[in-house]
Amino acid sequence: MHPRITISPELREWILATTRAGHGVPDVLRLMKENGYDPRQSRSIVAEVLKLPLAALHASTGKVAPQGLRTTHPQAPQVTVDGHTIEIPISVEAPALRVLEGLLTAQECAELIRLAQPRLQRALTVDTDGRNQVDDRRTSEGMFFELNELPLIGRIEHRLASLLGIPANHGEGLQILHYLPGQAYEPHFDWFDPQQPGFGKITAVGGQRIASVVMYLNTPEQGGGTAFPEIGLTVTARRGAAVYFAYETGDPSSLHAGLPVLRGEKWIATKWLRERPYRQPKQS
Structure with a gap:
């Protein structure tokens, strides 16, 4: 610690x-x-x-690559998945990052918001012991869908699996988050720190995280983008678009933040991918 x-x-x-x-x-x-x-x-x-792993701040720290399956990064400026066309206007190689325009349709965005609204609770993070906790760095409300819980969820999971070349069962349940003005998520990593005591527990159900997809379900009036301070990039939140980024354990370039919403509100759907098939814990 x-x-x-x-x-x-x-x-x-x-x-x-x-x-x-x-x-x-x-x-x-x-x-x-x-x-x-x-x-x-x-x-x-x-x-x-x-609230970063100290090891990530040492330039001499080597990356520890997961041993499981890796994602395939889309390379073309436009790809078609099951008849669904996705534009890729921005590509970054370190970290492997792609902006995906049109990943979701306007109808899919609206339906995800409608389904999530009655199930929202204060969003949690994972503490050093692998337990869920309320964290002042994350001030949104959220909820999780179970894997393939509804036809809409299964369709989105299949689209991502086809696009990124990784089976749908390597993904955690789709998380929906809602941010109001002033709410944000401070800079953080999505990969789990191997030095923390809860690492074994949290990675026992699918291994290390290897990639994230942040999907924007609406366009805030102002603010609410996703910032990558290590590479000087901010992705604007635009309805139907997404930012995908892959990483290795200890990779400092994947540091990112959900910027404060300045006007309006922000809805996002987040999908975390694991190196092995993910067993979703039972919800209480």
Whole structure:
């Protein structure tokens, strides 16, 4: 776990504001060094503020590639999956990232929102012991669909499986999230930190996460994009579009954040993919 250190409110807010503005962690560490902070202390401070695995902040840390199945990254500017046309206007190689325009239809977006609304609860994160927890970094409401729970869910899961070349049973249940003005998800990684005590428990049901797909179910009036501060990219939230990105354990380039909604609201559907078939835990 990160060492407990005293961090002034001003420094904490500066680190958050700087990463939200699109600056990567190396930029933050460089600026802190220029202002007299000890580099080792700076890494601990940034890890504490952003709730990041400390190992990801060490440039010498090698990536540990999962041993299971890997996704296939779409390469063409346009692909057709089961008669459904998807445009790919933006491609990044590190991390492997694709913006997918038209992944969902307007009708599918509206239906996902309608089905999710009565089941929304405060969105949770996974703590260091592998348990779900309320986290101030994530202020949205959300819910999960079970794998293939409805024909609509199964159709979307099959579309993603065909597009990315990984079986649908490697995916976690589709999560729907709802953000109101001011709500956000601070910079974080989707892969699980092997150094945390809950790693074995959380990866026993499908292995490590290897990729994420964030699908936008509406277009907020302002704000609400997905920022990748390590590579200086922000993906605009547009109804029907999505951002797909793959990663390896320890990969710092996959750091990302759900930016605050400034006006209106934001609805997204998130799909996390695992290296092995995923056994969804029973919902209580």
